Amino acid sequence: MQLRLPSSVSEAQRCLADGAVPIGGATLVWAGWQRDGFPEQAVSLRDLPEANTVGPEELGGAVRLHRVDATVPEALHRAASGVGTGAVRRAATVGGNIVGSTLRCLLPAALVLDARATVLTADGVYETDLAELLAKRHVLLALRWRTPLASGYRKLDGEAGGPPPLVAAVAVHADGDAPGTVRVAVRVGYEVFSESTPYRTDAEQVLRSLAAAGSAALPAPAQDALRREVTDVLARAVV
């Protein structure tokens, strides 16, 4: 296998046009490749500056999870720090997690940040939403969002060999100078429920409105986790 390491977007596009398979830290693909055979070419974005940014409003697709620190909003920071083991986080990347894994612990955090994805195709670079990113399994160059007033992320303990642990993420976004919207995302099994509702100071009002929008159908432990996270993030949204 030839591993290509483009350092410009146009070079990366050529790699895709040549049929190179995107690769992050290879934490997921390696075992399969050893079993089924390696592709002729793979392309890693680790030398591409556009895919390596870590900022308050952006995160590159080639950034390894252990580099996702408190520069990004709390929901995303906590999501990345809760993935697998230290060894996994030192190798696995943001793109490999959100686009390439089944658990995708970063996805609920990206959803509550209302993140947009900058994607790379053989034809060009463009911006799209998370739904299209996942449906078309585009190559993720970077995620971008607007800084929320407050955000949070809670991952419950899972049982070894059991279903994926429950995750609840919440963010409060500003509308002008005041809190405007509460966004929530809850992962139950491999499914992610996400919704938004106008901001209210009273957590119970927010939860009632989310229940009417569908969260009432979530299992009781998911509703409990959502309640705790909404209450906590709302309390931090206005200082």
Ligand SMILES: Cc1cc2nc3c(=O)[nH]c(=O)nc-3n(C[C@H](O)[C@H](O)[C@H](O)COP(=O)(O)OP(=O)(O)OC[C@H]3O[C@@H](n4cnc5c(N)ncnc54)[C@H](O)[C@@H]3O)c2cc1C
């Ligand atoms: C022991 C262990 C524990 C784990 N625990 C968790 C957990 O708690 N939560 C969780 O969410 N995940 C967990 N994972 C999965 C982990 O998130 C993935 O292994 C990792 O995110 C994949 O990233 P990678 O960079 O190694 O991807 P790779 O293995 O390199 O690639 C995986 C797939 O993603 C694609 N890909 C890679 N980069 C990009 C990109 N920039 N854009 C689009 N597609 C891309 C590849 O083409 C491939 O199809 C665990 C994995 C292990 C091994």
